[in-house]
Amino acid sequence: MSDDPFEAIKATFFQECEELLADLEGNLLTLESGSTDIEVINAVFRAVHSVKGGAGAFGLENLVRFAHVFETLMDELRSGRKPCDDPTVKTLLRASDVLADHVAAARGAGAAVDPVRSAGLVAELEALTYGGAAPVAAAEPEEDDFGFTPVAMDLGAFDAPAGLPDLPPLPDLAALAPLPDLSALAAAGGWKVVFRPHPRLYASANETGLLLRELARLGPTRVQMDDSGLPLLDALEPTDSHLIWTIELDGDASETEVREVFDFVEMDCDLSVTPLGDAAPVEAALAAVADEDDSDASALARAASSELDIAALLASVGAASTEAPAPVAAPVIAPAPEPVAPPPPVKPAPAPTAAAPVQTAPPAAAPVTIRVDLERVDRLINAVGELVIQQAMLAQRVTESGLARSSDIGLGLEDLELLTREIQDSVMAIRAQPVKSVFQRMPRLVREAAEATGKKVKLVTSGEDTEVDKTVIERLSDPITHMLRNAIDHGLEGPEERLAAGKPAEGTVRLAALHRSGRIVIEISDDGKGINRPRVKGIAVERGLIAEDAILSDDEIDNLIFLPGFSTATEVSDLSGRGVGMDVVRRSIQSLGGRISISSVPGKGSTFTLSLPLTLAVLDGMVVGAADQTLVAPLAAIVESLTPNEADIHYVGGVDPVLRFREAFVPLVDVAQVMGFRDDPTVLKGGVVMIVETESGQRAALLVDAIHGQRQVVIKSLESNYRHVEGVAAATILGDGRVALILDIDALVTAKRSRTPSRSDLQMAS
């Protein structure tokens, strides 16, 4: 956090921008999928508008200018004057990319925005907004989006101030973009604007007079000035602000246009914009604007509005509760319909008390959230981790002291354990976030990758709401990005080739997230040509990665692409990068305690599967002993445990032990031997076997000396405290204070396998 309050506010703005841009893209994708929900269009409009508003306050001109053009088109779409068709949504999606670029540039985080691209999109957006002058007469809405019915106004009764037409134009604000053709706009029935400048407004060289003139450009205005709060001269600070203006604007300007006038001063004034003739919101607005000493005005308004409500009540049910006005007055956005005209007395059925909630029900209440410095959450998580360890140690001490589990202390300890667990789960939940934040960045990437390669690509995502720890999410983005690019660059064929192969010209890339046995699994699949195995093998031989005569299974050939320095692209393309191959992806996944696997069918496509722990903080594990060492095996990987019969153990080729297990043979891995705790491979008697399943679904039997029990352990990184050890995922501190290593099951099984690669295709002869 910066000490400079302005910088802090700006940082918050950019944080919000990130969320807004994510919402924006999400909603645009909803539109792309064929939705025509007006709420979605409104949400897009609001997101762009909010970005623009904030940007205006910080004087980020380029951003404001672009957002303005974007917003203008959105305004056309939400009013139904322009159709929200597929080409439009595609343009909007690209515009959202450029908007994100502008935000990044303004933040100083990204490269400068490509001016040609930006200008090109501005032109496209404007063409969609103003172009195709063909009238869309049918789309002329009868109501605006606030459900407000226009009230007929006698404009003739109003005489405009004589001097106004002579005022000089104000190019600065208006020059941001051409104002939309006012005649094309729906009649909104006019607006009531209550405006109270703060001293800051003047201090930052803005001027009420200019704002009033800008408003007058939108239509005939009546300006009322409230100077009741103005002190006598001695008490008047020349830079203080004491006046409140109420402007009634007639004509057909939209709310957006009205608010635009105040865009640059939004944070330096109190402002309310309500439809003319709408009593309830005005009361709310006045109440908000009114100072302590302006209570008369708000009381007056309250009286006025309750008078209207009483009239309505009398007209409908007569004896309705006097509480009724409250729900009507509360939401400013969705005012009750036409409070000016009482409902016809012939329709007594819908009592306002019943009707009001339907009319004014706010959209699903947004959950209340706070922003917390991540560091604080991390501290909390660390502390809870220590708490779990302490609790385990305490439990062990109690057991060692010979106290019965049913003793008071034993029972109290059990409660403590439950409570600890609950606290831990809750703390973890604080950091859990849906993978949406990562997935939402991908459509853009796919668009750009498709553009760069000239391929047609459709991205299908699923499971965006799958939650995973924030630290995992942050580190998911790069691997997914890389693999998606790979899928498009290397996996998918060009349109002609696809058509020739009898596939649709447009390739599909799927990105899915799901929870599977306590881990998060990310699948990236394409319907491309699959892995060209002869070529992969040829390259591996060429680069000296494998022996020329090596006999490899399909699976093993596929996995060659994860070898360091392996790249199948004949030419290094811009897209997939230079020299950064799948090995880097694999390493970054592994550093998260995750695994990556691939399956591929020639001509049908490839699927990459990432499997990651949900959190990097705790793990449910089985504590086992092997050659006097205490180890922890992740519970999620364990299928079952058993004591093997010697008769069930066979040796493949006389060397590699396998275990007969439910009428199948699984490789038997002597953990102590693989980990290097002991050299003697033959100590199989008296051991216990855990049947484990790797991420790729492969089963193996891990042989250990004893199983001590199941426990939740706090993960301590071995990499950051020591270094990476093959076969070890991390370490933990046990109840007795000793360090135990957490096994990396897949690595153990693979290590076992990789020692005998040339024999792996041998059929078992038992």
Next chain:
Amino acid sequence: MTATVVLAPVLDLRAAEPLKGELLAARGQALALDGSAVERLGGLCLQLLLSAIRTWRADGQALTFVNASEALTTQWSAFGASLADLSAQDALQ
């Protein structure tokens, strides 16, 4: 005795502080505000002038605008301020 304050052409943020000084200096006597040079009137100076009108009224002294320029009149009314304050007192003179 009537003091005269000539209003500056540009009555914006920067003019507010000096204007208050000039107005206060003329307190306790009838005041004529010469608005002939005014080209631009901002919200802060508007406040000062409105407050001055009140203050002089409270003091029982006369405050009049003389030769209000067209710009002053126009902008005064665009603010929603009462033209009577400008012209009626002008007529008193």
